[in-house]
Amino acid sequence: MKPLLNVSSLKVNYGGVYAVKKISIKVYEGQIVSITGANGAGKSSTLNALTGIYAPSSGEIVFRGENIAGFHAHRIVKRRLVQVPEGRHLFPNLTVRENLFTGNHCLGRFFLGKFIPENILNIFPMLRDRLDTSASSLSGGQAQMLALARGLMAQPLLLLLDEPTLGLDPIMVKEVLNLLSILRKQGLTILVVEQNVRQTLEISDYAYVLESGRMVMEGRGTELLNDSMLVKSYIGFGKS
């Protein structure tokens, strides 16, 4: 079976400093794949290179058989490789409804389509009551739900999530990760970058661990959870 996304020998550098040093990733259809690691490991840089926010300095990013390395972000998202950026990044001066509309554009229109599929509101029922409120008035958890819903509006073939649980309380973290599991069961392929190692590995089919821009470990999520070195380095002593 061919991977949906096949990244090989990817390098990203900022002004001569390599943030990502020759990493390779494979994502197969219907999987949740995670990239974990400490701050500054190169996780977000990898994701941003995949979605064209940064141009990789070398390497291949093959998505559905096409090498998209170096494409602009707006061209990549039209191939339905959709990123939900770190920090939830909403348009604060737009309403929840309008923020959802912004996810509609990937289908190649000059104007934004003004529609919200019913299934999106079924997945995120809390947004239904807040459609006409300003996005800036949402709590962190609600904003994350909106960011996720907006990502789904673009009908992604591969959804890339950058730190979706960052700054959320433990209940909300659980809710977001549960939601990812549900979306995977519905057939969505997800690549998630997370610092929340334990809970992410629990829901991941496959995981990569980055350290200083290098791949230091990879394997099935549950296998890595049992790796004593990983537990010691990233999760801490003892399992809760």
Added chain:
Amino acid sequence: MLNDYLLTVISNIGMISLLAISAYILLITGEISFGQQAYFGISAYSGAIATTLWGWPFWVSLLFGSLLAGIAAGLVSALTVRISGLYFSISTLAFSEMVRLFLLKFSYQKEIDGELLGPNGAEGFGGIRWIFDNNISVFQYTLLIYLILFLVIICLFFIERSGLGMIFRMIGQDPMLTRVHGINPVNYKVFAAVLAGFIAGLGGMLYAHSFTFIEPQIFNVMLGVHSLAYGLIGGLGTVFGPLIGVALDIGLLESIRVIHGYRMIVFGGLVAIMLILMPRGILDEKRVYRLRLALRNWLHV
């Protein structure tokens, strides 16, 4: 009946509102232009040449001048679209000064009815007599200005409520996030610039025929700064925002003769205060949103 002075103030508000709306369109896409007066001037000169020297009908000349302004704005935007922030602002300022300096040297005169007419460098361009030749009263011309302003506002009102308006605001708030949504800001910024140039052009052409005399000095940087300030005072949440700014400046500060001499001091202070207290103006996005909600509830009740 309104006296001529009041009518002149009212018509001036209408024409400058078009320039303010033009700067506002760029402001909502996140760009500060100090050069919209250039397109106002380009259309004023070209439209006046068309009616006065070539004998073209008014409406054709209005369209000609405004299209020329829109095309010029599109070309400038296409060249500068990849720069933003301060660099973009400086480039618009440089272009507007280029236009003004060009007009100072530009001479194109023809003898019409035994009189030499047309732009003549620093001496300006007088004898733009379309309203006299067609027996149009000041009142009628004011109505014409407000008809055009009304049409522009209606068009922009619908654009703002459409997906296109939303894209303009997305680009203004976060260009990179906009790209992540599959939108190439470059195309939309150029489109916004053409639209803004065209609307400034409408104002410029109307201005030339209202005052019957224009000179390059009218289209100096202060006109651009004012047009920008109108949006910042009135608010960036709706197209009606810049109109409030114009009404406050021209309608209030310029018209009240007691403070006339101190207008620039009061206006400058007002801009400074507004930028501190209400950085996105009186009718900013949040207030517009609340007003819209209140209106909807009221209509629902």
